[in-house]
Structure formats: structure tokens, C-alpha cells
Amino acid sequence: MGSTVATERSKILLVDDDQDFLEVYWEILKTLPSGPGVHTASTGARALAMLESEPFNLLIVDLNMPKMDGLQVIAIARRKYPALRVVVWTCIADEQFRARAYGMGVDQYWQKPASEQERQHFIDSIGSLLEREAHSGFRGVQSKSLVDLIQLECLSQNSTTLKICQGAETGKIWIEGGEIFEAEVDELKGEAAFRKILGWKTGNFELQPGEHTKQRAIFSSYQALLLEIAQEMDEAGGPDGSGLNTRLDAPSPLMSLTRFNGVQFVLSVGPGPKCETKSWGLEAPDHVAEWAQQSLKDFAALGDKLHVGHMQQMTALSPANHVALAGSPKGELCVGFRSNMKSDEVRETMRNILVKWAA
């Protein structure tokens, strides 16, 4: 079994209290050749919450921020995540800060670009830092099941083409941003091909770069597909069927909601008396959970009183970020969105999130 070097999708966390900078550089960094996933945070506390929630490759942080400044963020990040690359970008031209930042182990220190040329240098350097990051690390050869491989690629939200050979037969599975888009083997395409490939017990695989032009033919989520196939194998009593369910631990349902466009944080409050709170990317989940629950309860009661039907959802806007709240049989959901999204976009995305959440 062998593999070529995969084009892994790096993740950048951009931290700045200047919303305009965040917007502009969010757009620019996304276009880097490695196609990194770019997340933003407007406060140090939120940045740390996001780092806690998921691994990032690179932290780009401003020094001059209210409440928690960049140096404080770097100090905590360096201690908790020693492998994290850190780049400072700031308006502060003071040599003392440069020395302190390098003393704390940052990889690069940049003054915020003031010209097109400086901007290009900054972007190039970030690109090269990510490239170096991609080529470092450990490599090895290990026997993995196809299910493991697919889960790994999907969980990492990679865009890749998985080429699998079994004897004379060759199959391909296209994964785009962590979702299975298409599969082909012999004359078969779509889900039928995917099922056939998953039925193979041995073979070789190769990870090739993603093909962004591939038309999507598989619309089920990868968790649902893998679960169905595992169940079929269980029922068929296949030799490998017995252990499959234990290997199919899907990512936490909350995590899967963060793949929707513009999502900055997610919080769920479980149904029933326990009201278990789970969150992703949120600084003070308990306070937000309490407020969200109370607000949903208040406006649901108002709907009953005015006889206007069951409340569908609430959206709230601010210059920093937008928030949507809704209740479902699985509990209450509070989702934060980027502030550059329009109200209708937030509403529509929240509707799709609720469908996914319910599923």
C-alpha cells in the first residue's frame, strides 16, 4: 500500500480587531495556491477558543488589540500549541515589540502592508511558510482500511482524488472540501461506484490533487454513506463487517455544522432536563447558552400568544458578527456567522444547518 504526498489543506487563523483587515485578508489568503482554510477572530479570547476547538497550522495575529493584546495571545498559544506557526502583523513599528515577539518564538514579524508590493511579499511569505509546513512532519506506510482513509480525508475537509487499485480494476473517489462528490469504477458512477469500491478488501491507494471541476454526483453525507455501507456489510456478515461500526465514529455533529459557509461558532443546548451545552469556537459558551435559551423561550411564547405560528428562527446582526437561533427536537442551536453575510444568507444557511442538524 502506498501513497503520494497529498495536498493537505492548511488552516490559518487570522486575528485582528480591525474588521476591514480581516475581511480583506480573509479573501486574499484563501486564494493562496495551497488553498488554505482561513478562519478569523476579532478578539484574542475568541482566537484562543477557536484554537481550543480545532487544530490550526498558522496563527496570524495583530499585537494591538483591546482587552487581550497579541503578545498575550502568542504567550498562551506558544505554551499550549508548540507546533503552531505564529506570524505577527502589526502597525507597531517599535523595535522593542519586534524583539519581544521573536523572543517568544514567532516565525515572522510583519508590519501591516502599506503598498501593493508589501502586500504581495506578505502573501508570498505566508504561502512559503505553509508550504514548508506541508513538507515537514512524519511520513510512513501503514495498512489502513478504505473507510479509515475516507474518514480521514473528509474530517480534514480535504479536496483530493483517491485512486484505488485492486488487481486490474481501478476506482476513483473525488472528495471536495471534506464531502464525497463523485466515484467511478468500470462503468459505474456515483453511489453505486462508491459502494463497489468500498466492498474491496485489499488494494493500493494513491492520493492525487483534487479536481475542482468535477461535477457532483453524490449528495449524501460521507457519514451517512459509510454508515449505510457498514450496516449492509454487517447484515451480509462479511468478514470485515463485524468491527466496522466501531470505526465509523462520525465527527461530532456540531463540528460538521462548521463546514457551512461563513460559520464562526456553533453552540447547542441539548433537550431534556440536563440541557447539555456543547460549543465550537465560542469564548463564553455558558453565558451565550443561557441567553439563547431564554430568548428562544420568550419568542416562542410570544408566537403562541399572538397566534402567528411556531417560531422558525431568529437572526440578529451586528458589525462584529451575525447570530442565528433556532429550536429543534434535538435541542436549541445558536450559530455565529461572519458579519459580511447578508441577513437573507444567514437565514438560508441557518435553515440548511437545521436540516443537517436534524439529520
Add this chain to the structure above:
Amino acid sequence: MGRMKNIFRRKFTGQPAKLPSGAFALDRDGKVVVSTLPQNFPQNEMKEIGARVLAFFRGAQQAQMPLHELNVYYPTLKVTARCLRGGAIIFLSPQTLPKN
């Protein structure tokens, strides 16, 4: 013919109240300052909507998430509220099914 006339001219007595359409503004104490809602819309319901809206904005502020606009979607009514220096202006828009 006379019977037909009776059918079409029948008066519906218990007609449900129409959903209000208009706006009203509240000060930071929840007092209604101005309103374009129909006069038959009860004042206490207006205050109740206002109280929930103000509680929403204040709760958000306390949760470190200051918000300035709220949209609440019911199947037949949309409530839009904007925060105004501690008070709020609230718009009530009855919703109908989209044409086509």
C-alpha cells in the same frame, strides 16, 4: 334566488383579528413612545413584544455579544427590531405566501 342572496350576504361575526402591520418605538424603560400600529392593537401586547425585544438585546450585551438588529421569523409574522440607545424600534410585518 333569495336563498343564494342569503348565503353570499351572510355576515361573519367571529372574524379573527388581522395581524398588525406597522412599527412602534420604545424607550429604554419599555414605554411606548410612538406607534403606527392600528389603534385596535392592544397596548399591553405592544409592551410585551417590546419587553422581550429589550430583554434580547440586553441579554446579548451581557453575554459579550452586542447586537443591534433582530429578526424573528414566524410563519405569518416577521418581527424586526433595531436597538436605539437602550430602547428599540420594532416593525411588525405580516407574512403571506410568496406568489407563484
